Amino acid sequence: xxxxxxxxxxxxxxxxxxxxxxxxxxxxxxxxxxxxxxxxxxxxxxxxxxxxxxxxxxxxxxxxxxxxxxxxxxxxxxxxxxxxxxxxxxxxxxxxxxxx
Numbered sequence: 320x321x322x323x324x325x326x327x328x329x330x331x332x333x334x335x336x337x338x339x340x341x342x343x344x345x346x347x348x349x350x351x352x353x354x355x356x357x358x359x360x361x362x363x364x365x366x367x368x369x370x371x372x373x374x375x376x377x378x379x380x381x382x383x384x385x386x387x388x389x390x391x392x393x394x395x396x397x398x399x400x401x402x403x404x405x406x407x408x409x410x411x412x413x414x415x416x417x418x419x
Contacts, residue, residue: 320352323419328352331377333408336370353378357387369405372397376409381419 320328328345332338337356344359345352360366360374376397378386386392401409 324352326417327377327381327419330380330412331356331373333411334369334373334377335402335404335408336367337373337377340365340370353381353387357390360390361388368400369402372400373405373408380412380417383418 331352332341337344340359340363343363343365344355346355348355356374357378360371360378366374372392375386375390375392378388378390379392381387397409398406
């Protein structure tokens with residue numbers, strides 16, 4: 320795993336829904352954590368609205384020009400779906416945004 324992948328995973332795990340689902344999407348497969356998160360988003364029946372938005376944000380942070388699976392992040396929908404814990408995680412990133 321690269322340092323960038325680890326930093327990306329660490330950020331993803333600040334979102335409670337992604338941390339709770341860690342065992343479902345972060346399996347250590349050779350295709351990597353980004354592909355695993357995209358597959359979880361597309362295939363898991365356990366994805367919540369908050370989880371969907373957190374996953375889309377993370378996929379955009381990895382590659383904002385062409386996020387995996389074509390999933391684009393919508394800030395307005397996310398803010399309406401997220402609870403305070405998710406908003407805090409987003410705000411922490413937004414204060415000093417970075418992209419992989």
